[in-house]
Amino acid sequence: INLDLFLFSLIVGLVIYWFMSRKKPEPIPEFKKLDTPTLTTRETSFIEKMKKTGKNIIVFYGSQTGTAEEFANRLSKDAQRYGMKGMAADPEEYDMGELSRLSEITNSLAIFCMATYGEGDPTDNAQDFYDWLQENDDEDLSGLTYTVFALGNKTYEHYNAMGKYVDKRLEELGAKRIFDLGLGDDDGNLEEDFISWREQFWPAVCEHFGVEASGDESSIRQYELKEHSDINMNKVYTGEIGRLKSFEVQKPPFDSKNPFLAPVTVNRKLNRGGDRHLMHLELDITGSKIRYESGDHVAVFPTNDSALVNKLGQILGVDLDVVISLNNLDEESNKKHPFPCPTTYRTALTHYLDITHPPRTNVLYELAQYATNSKDQENMRKMASSSPEGKALYQSWVLDSCRNILAILEDMPSLRPPIDHLCELLPRLQARYYSIASSSKVHPNSIHICAVVVEYETKTGRINKGVATNWLKNKLVTDNGHKSTVPMYIRKSQFRLPFKATNPVIMIGPGTGIAPFMGFIQERGWLKEQGKEVGETVLYYGCRHKNEDYLYQEELEESEKNGVLTQLNIAFSRDQEHKVYVQHLLKQNKEDIWKLIHTDNAHIYICGDARNMAKDVQTAFHEIAEELGGMTRTQATDYIKKLMTKGRYSQDVWS
Numbered sequence: 001i002n003l004d005l006f007l008f009s010l011i012v013g014l015v016i017y018w019f020m021s022r023k024k025p026e027p028i029p030e031f032k033k034l035d036t037p038t039l040t041t042r043e044t045s046f047i048e049k050m051k052k053t054g055k056n057i058i059v060f061y062g063s064q065t066g067t068a069e070e071f072a073n074r075l076s077k078d079a080q081r082y083g084m085k086g087m088a089a090d091p092e093e094y095d096m097g098e099l100s101r102l103s104e105i106t107n108s109l110a111i112f113c114m115a116t117y118g119e120g121d122p123t124d125n126a127q128d129f130y131d132w133l134q135e136n137d138d139e140d141l142s143g144l145t146y147t148v149f150a151l152g153n154k155t156y157e158h159y160n161a162m163g164k165y166v167d168k169r170l171e172e173l174g175a176k177r178i179f180d181l182g183l184g185d186d187d188g189n190l191e192e193d194f195i196s197w198r199e200q201f202w203p204a205v206c207e208h209f210g211v212e213a214s215g216d217e218s219s220i221r222q223y224e225l226k227e228h229s230d231i232n233m234n235k236v237y238t239g240e241i242g243r244l245k246s247f248e249v250q251k252p253p254f255d256s257k258n259p260f261l262a263p264v265t266v267n268r269k270l271n272r273g274g275d276r277h278l279m280h281l282e283l284d285i286t287g288s289k290i291r292y293e294s295g296d297h298v299a300v301f302p303t304n305d306s307a308l309v310n311k312l313g314q315i316l317g318v319d320l321d322v323v324i325s326l327n328n329l330d331e332e333s334n335k336k337h338p339f340p341c342p343t344t345y346r347t348a349l350t351h352y353l354d355i356t357h358p359p360r361t362n363v364l365y366e367l368a369q370y371a372t373n374s375k376d377q378e379n380m381r382k383m384a385s386s387s388p389e390g391k392a393l394y395q396s397w398v399l400d401s402c403r404n405i406l407a408i409l410e411d412m413p414s415l416r417p418p419i420d421h422l423c424e425l426l427p428r429l430q431a432r433y434y435s436i437a438s439s440s441k442v443h444p445n446s447i448h449i450c451a452v453v454v455e456y457e458t459k460t461g462r463i464n465k466g467v468a469t470n471w472l473k474n475k476l477v478t479d480n481g482h483k484s485t486v487p488m489y490i491r492k493s494q495f496r497l498p499f500k501a502t503n504p505v506i507m508i509g510p511g512t513g514i515a516p517f518m519g520f521i522q523e524r525g526w527l528k529e530q531g532k533e534v535g536e537t538v539l540y541y542g543c544r545h546k547n548e549d550y551l552y553q554e555e556l557e558e559s560e561k562n563g564v565l566t567q568l569n570i571a572f573s574r575d576q577e578h579k580v581y582v583q584h585l586l587k588q589n590k591e592d593i594w595k596l597i598h599t600d601n602a603h604i605y606i607c608g609d610a611r612n613m614a615k616d617v618q619t620a621f622h623e624i625a626e627e628l629g630g631m632t633r634t635q636a637t638d639y640i641k642k643l644m645t646k647g648r649y650s651q652d653v654w655s
Contacts, residue, residue, distance in 0.1 A: 046094040047101045050087065053332040056107050057086035062114040062126030062162060065430045066354075067186075068151050071194055072113045073222075074362050078198070080220055082206060082213055091129040093334060097136075099175075103143025107209045109178060110144060114166050115151040119494060119651060120158025124256070130162070133169045142174035145208075149182035149197055151190065155610040155655045157644070160184075179204045187611070187655060189399065191360050192391055199386040219366045223326035225420040228342050231323050237340040239351035241301060241487065244340075252289045256431065259301055259487035260288045264475045265446070267484075273548035277453040278512065280437070280552075281472060283486055286445040294439045294519035295495035295652070298447050299431040301487040302468040304356065308406055309349045315409050318419045320346035326424055338424055345419055353426040356467050358398045359405050363425045370421075373414035380415075402458040411460070432468035433491060435607060435652055437515040439522035447488070450515040450551065495605065495652045501527050504535040504602040506593065508617055510542030510571065510582050513608025514551055516652055517541075520605070521556075525564040536596065537564060540582045542571035582613070583620040593621075594628040603648045610653035621649075 043049050046058055057079045061072035072088040079086030084107070102108045117123045122130040148170075150163020160183050167181040182197035184190045206212060228236075240246045242257040254260040262283035270278040283298070292298075313320040325341035339352035349355055365384035371377040383394035397403065405426065409415060438448035453473050454466025475484040497520055498505065505524075507517040517539060524537045541556070543549045550570070559565040569589065571580045586593055596602035604621070606614055618640065625636035643649035 044093070044095045045098060046087075046089055047098050047104060049332065050105055050108075053085070053087070053330070055085045055087045056105055057084055057109045057111065058102075059086060059088045059111040059113060060091050060129075061088060062091065062112070062123040062129070062166075064115055064117045064123040064125075066428050067190070068113040068115040068123070070360070070427050071149065071151070072111070075111055075113070075198070077220060077222070078202060082202065082211055084209075084211070087330075087333070088335075090125055090334075092125040096129045096132050097139075099144050100139065100141050101143075102145075108145065109205065110146045112146065112148045112163075112166050112170075113151065114148060114163040116156075116158065116160055116162040120156075120161035121494075122162050124491075126162065130165075133166065133173075136173075139173050141170060142176075144170065144175035145178050146170050146175050147177060147179040147181075147201065149184065149194065151184045151186065153186040153610075153655060155187045155615070156653070157651065178208055189395065192395070195361060195384075195386050195391075219369055221329065221421070221424070223328055223338060223420075223424050226325045226327055228323040228325065231342060233323075235342065236323055237343040238347055239303070240340060242340075247487070250288075254288060254290055255489050256299065259299075259431075259489045260285065260290060261485040262288070262447070262488050263483040263485050264477055267472075267475055267477060270450070270551045271549040274544065276549065277473060278549060278551060279451055279453065279469075279473060281449045281451075281475065281486075282438075283447045283449070283488060284445060285447055290490060292436060292440050292447065292490045293492070294436070294441075294497060294523045295516050296436050296493050297433040297491040298436050298449060299433050299489050299491050300449075300468060300472070301351075301431050302429070302471040303350050304353075304429065304467060305465065305470065306350065308355055308404075309346060312349060312355065312406055312409075312419075313345070315406070316416060316419050316422075318345060320344060320349070324420065326420060339428060345423065348423050352429055353423060354429045355406065355426065356404050356464070357427070358403055359408065359426070361394060363405075364394075364398075364408075366425055367415065367417045367422070370417040371412065371415040373412075376412050376414045380412075401460050402462075402464055403460065404464070407458075407460065407462060429467070431489075435495075435515040437518040439519045439526060441526040442522040447490075448515075448518065450512050450518070452512050493652065494647075495607075495650050497523060498535075498603045500535075501532050502535045504538065504596050504600050505605065506538045506540070506596060506602050507605045507607075508540040508582050508586070509605075509607040510540075510613060511608055512551070513606075513613070513653075514541055516607050517605070518552060518555070521559050521564060525559065525562075528564060534564075536566045536600070536602070538567040538569070538596070538602075539565055540569045540571070540585055542573060542582045544572070544574045546570075546572045546575055581616065583616040586617065586620045587623065590624045590628060594624055597643070598629065601648075603650070604643065605650050605652070607652040608654075610651075610655040614651055614653045 050058060057076065059072040059076045061068040063069040076086030076088045099110065102110060114126065115123050148163050148167040150160040152160035163181065171177055179201050184193040237244060241259055246258055247261055250261060262285055264281060265284045266282035268280050270280050321344050323342050323344055326338055328336050339348055361384035364380045368377050368380035371380060379393065382390040434449045434451055436447055437450045438446060451469050451472060453469040456464055458464050475486060477484065495516060507520060509517045524534050528534050543551065556568055560568045569585045571582050571585050573579045573581055606617055621640050622633065622636045625631050625639045626633060631639060640649060
């Protein structure tokens with residue numbers, strides 16, 4: 001106690017001394033206001049920018065994987081065909097409080113392409129805009145004319161929540177909706193939803209502003225090609241995401257614009273048999289100052305298969321090692337290049353461009369002009385139209401056949417576009433997210449990933465390989481004496497263990513859905529070791545065969561043995577005549593489950609496939625609540641919904 005008193009007096013004494021001995025604040029000299037406005041590195045006023053560049057349509061995008069940004073670019077390009085001028089804008093870069101001023105620009109219109117991420121959340125770049133909408137009740141947006149196109153996926157609980165919210169909220173604040181909310185469903189055909197909406201949207205705009213389409217359907221280039229013959233190679237991007245040379249000289253903080261190169265310390269196959277490759281990787285984050293919590297996601301930036309890149313170069317007859325820049329023809333645009341420039345075609349096709357997804361219809365439309373065979377040209381334009389036969393052709397020939405750009409070029413020998421136009425049109429290669437399979441309490445300097453390698457045969461007999469999983473599979477710990485590294489950053493999530501360790505947890509994660517629960521189990525074990533009282537920890541896991549793909553068997557059985565896992569329930573779906581899944585086990589243990597939820601305040605976590613598993617599991621919970629809680633189906637559904645609102649029913653799912 002005496003020591004405490006002594007320290008306390010010392011601190012108080014020091015604080016008083018510091019206050020007494022401080023210099024009196026010096027008067028601040030007055031400077032005359034200079035007439036020249038200070039140049040900010042980036043204009044945050046979209047109104048000033050629109051006035052300066054004569055734009056009257058602004059298309060904001062909330063984008064996590066690049067699709068909403070792509071749609072926004074297409075809409076802003078469309079404006080030109082109607083004698084208007086559009087610009088695509090990232091809400092994160094501008095002061096959204098200026099929306100009320102849009103009426104200062106004649107015939108102005110704001111379009112919002114808003115994707116929903118995770119559990120009905122805004123995308124990272126739209127978070128501030130979302131907060132602003134929620135906080136400003138007295139905002140008067142009566143001068144704003146707007147429309148919203150929402151991007152979502154029907155398999156998720158909160159289908160298109162963000163787009164619906166923006167649409168409703170802008171109206172509440174007095175803005176005038178010029179055209180109905182468009183709902184895009186990525187579980188169906190997002191591209192078709194967008195085209196159908198856009199096809200009706202522009203005529204409505206023309207009618208509203210009294211303008212006519214110029215009928216100019218020709219391709220409009222956004223960037224011009226510059227080839228660099230004698231350039232210092234130190235000025236050339238070689239795959240960096242943000243700053244030039246950021247992979248050679250790494251500086252924290254690390255995020256989506258500045259990823260950390262994490263060395264791979266473990267890469268092992270998890271399954272003992274079967275035709276799939278399930279893997280466990282460990283990334284070393286020592287010295288990076290990166291912090292993570294169990295339940296967070298790790299984002300990795302993969303690269304495309306060099307064999308695909310080489311084939312593209314061959315088929316287009318191009319030297320891929322030419323150093324080029326694609327420069328925006330609109331000099332006022334914030335987006336100077338479609339990807340980091342100057343760089344080589346090889347780097348662009350390897351690191352920056354998505355060459356494996358089936359191309360969207362606008363790419364086909366713009367490339368059609370280069371097909372020398374008139375039938376090919378007609379088909380490409382037809383696939384990009386909104387006619388029923390065009391849509392059906394795109395669905396069957398591109399989507400159902402999983403044809404990527406290389407397959408399209410191989411199957412259309414008359415189509416040989418200039419590579420620079422192709423590079424302008426292809427979407428950016430996106431980071432991939434994985435649920436972290438470790439706890440930072442146990443592994444502060446290591447991030448674990450659990451994933452299954454994607455590889456399948458398409459209808460045309462080609463083998464398609466998942467970009468990120470095949471790239472990760474080949475990340476050997478040492479490659480020719482060098483350490484393999486993975487560019488990565490952390491994305492925080494809402495998927496969190498209960499604040500009170502005494503709360504029971506029910507974890508449901510078949511297949512690679514086990515990932516975040518490996519972190520949860522490690523963390524509950526660590527809490528126990530710290531002498532904390534830890535509630536029941538119950539796991540429902542599922543795989544095909546016990547002796548083939550039972551992931552982390554040793555670790556799970558060990559956790560059960562030492563009492564960290566109080567229950568380990570496993571559904572081996574194919575080890576008997578009839579299939580057994582996690583939802584069947586939940587129903588079998590319904591009394592226990594109901595007691596945990598209804599009496600013991602348990603938190604429920606579900607991770608894995610959204611399309612079937614998450615739905616079937618939710619139905620099982622509805623049925624248990626009905627049966628043991630004596631509820632009607634509607635009451636049971638509401639009961640589970642309430643758990644979600646209270647943060648006691650969390651999902652980390654993908655489709």
